[in-house]
Amino acid sequence: MGKRIIQQRRGKGSPTYRAPPYKFRPSLKYKNQLGRVVDIVNDRIRNSPLAEIKYSDRSKGYIIAPEGIRVGDSIERFVVLLSRVTEGMQISAIETSPNSGPKLCRTPGSFATMVSRGKKECIIQLPSKKKKKLNPNCRVIVGIPAGEGRREKPFVKAGKKWIAMHARGKLYPRTSGVAMNVVDHPFGGGYSGLGKQKTVSRHTPPGRKVGSISPRRTGKKR
Secondary structure: OOOOOHHHHHOOOOOOOOOOHHHOOOOOOOOOOOEEEEEEEOOOOOOOOEEEEEEOOOOEEEEEOEOOOOOOOEHHHOEEEHHHOOOOOEEEOEEOOOOOOEEEOOOOOOOEEEEEEOOOOEEEEOOOOOEEEEOOOOEEEEOOEOOOOHHHOOOOOHHHHHHHHHHOOOOOOOOOHHHOOOOOOOOOOOOOOOOOOOEEOOOOOOOOOOOEEOOOOOOOOO
C-alpha cells in the first residue's frame, strides 16, 4: 500500500513540518518609544540579523537590522513613519497597516521605493515593480536589511544543509516525484519522464493535485 504524498501530509495547517517555537526570537514589533541598539543577534529562522533594542521603559524588543546599524545607535534614525519618508528613498520592513508589525521587504537585500506621499495615503513600489497604497502612519525602516550575500557561501557538506533545513522545519532531503514508485506519487514508476500530463485541474482530488495546477499557460515563451 502506498503512502500519502507530501501535499496530503501537509494538509492545511498540519504540524508535520513545523519548527519548534522555543528556537524563535520574539515577534517583530515597533514601539512608539525611544530606544537604543544594545546588540546585533542572529535568528535561526530568519536570514536577516536582528537588532536588539532597549526602550526607554527598560523593555526589550527586536527589529530587522538594516545595513549600517551599530550598537549604541538610536532607532529614531532608522524606524520612521511612512509620511516622513521622501520620494525615491529605499525602505524595508514595512507595515501594511498601523501597528501591524513589519510585513513587507524583510529578506536581506530587498527594499521598496517611495513613489509619492500624501496626507491620506502613500504609494510605494515593491521589488516586483507592483505599486501599493499604504496608510501614512505605517512604520518602516529606512535602508536595506543586512545579510545580503549570505546565500553566496556554499553549504559544502550535506550535513550542514540538513541542520539548516530542519532548524526551520523544512522537509529535507526531498525526493522528486519521478524517482518514487507508482504507488507513492502520480509521477512515479516512469522510466523516462513523468508518464502523464503535468497540468491538472483546480478541482482535481488531493491525491492527484501535483504539477502545474490550473496554469494560465504552458510551454516556452516565444
